[in-house]
Amino acid sequence: MLLLSRLRYLLLVLPWLVLLNGCVSQKNLPYLQGKTYNTRTPVTADNVRQQYRLQPGDVLSIRVQSVQPQLNDMFNTVDARAVFNGDPGNLYLTGYSVDENGNIALPTAGVLKVAGLTVEESQTAVKQKVSTFVRDANVLVKLLSFKITVLGEVRNPGRYFVYNAQCTVLEGLGLASDLTEFGNRQNVKLIRQTAKGSEVVLLDLTDPGLLASPYFYLLPNDALYVEPMQARTSRGNAGNLALVFAGISAVVLVLNYLKVL
Secondary structure (H helix, E strand, O other), rough: OOHHHHHHHHHHHHHHHHHOOOHHHHHHHHOOOOOOOOOOOOOOOOOOOOOOOOOOEEEEEEEEEEOHHHHHHHHOOOOOOOHHHHOOHHHHHOOEEOOOOOOHHHOOEEEEEEEOOOOOHHHHHHHHHHHHOOOEEEEEEEEOOOOEEEEEOOOOOOEEOOOOOOOOOOHHHHHOOOOOEEEEEEEEEEEEEEOOOOEEEEEOOHHHHHHHOOEEEEEOOOEEEEEOOOHHHHHHHHHHHHHHHHHHHHHHHHHHHHHHH
């Protein structure tokens, strides 16, 4: 009789304990928490976007505009409509790839070294090179291979292409449809590739100081990994515990049946 009572008590209490342990505290969910924010005056955070310098493996879009359309087409290998309507991966087939020596090969104009230059500096260099063959040319250079990877506790993990000159951590997470409720907002790993190898830094999304961090702006080939909170593990174990509860319930039923006999 005492054993049956304890089993019944266990069946009633354990599910509630699991649910409580699997809940996420509201204070851990908001981004950029701070007491200085108000509705009257904005809070500023000084930050300078880091300049990305081209490196081998990057892919560029180069468009030449002038009064000589035949010569323009010789350089314009990427259709602007393909950037927005086509598969981003296909742009690698038509863009200008920076080879292992840091060069791109321009039709007729020849080889041009762009590694180590910013996109704006490479645009100036291409214009100087092309002007030898195209009179009064206007040159536009864009980085096609600006992609980031977002993994972990986000709603849509994956690889995303960025088509503007900059992308912040918050924008990158927005591309992945934001964190799930189980994403650890205080421990987001940013993995960045450098000339010396990979570097990893931890970001706290709840800290308003993130806006002034040198890592607030993402660079091409950055990866964000959102760690799961402990509540995720607890919620995941709930399914296994449900099987245990079912087994205990079956034992209780059997014991009750034997007691009646």
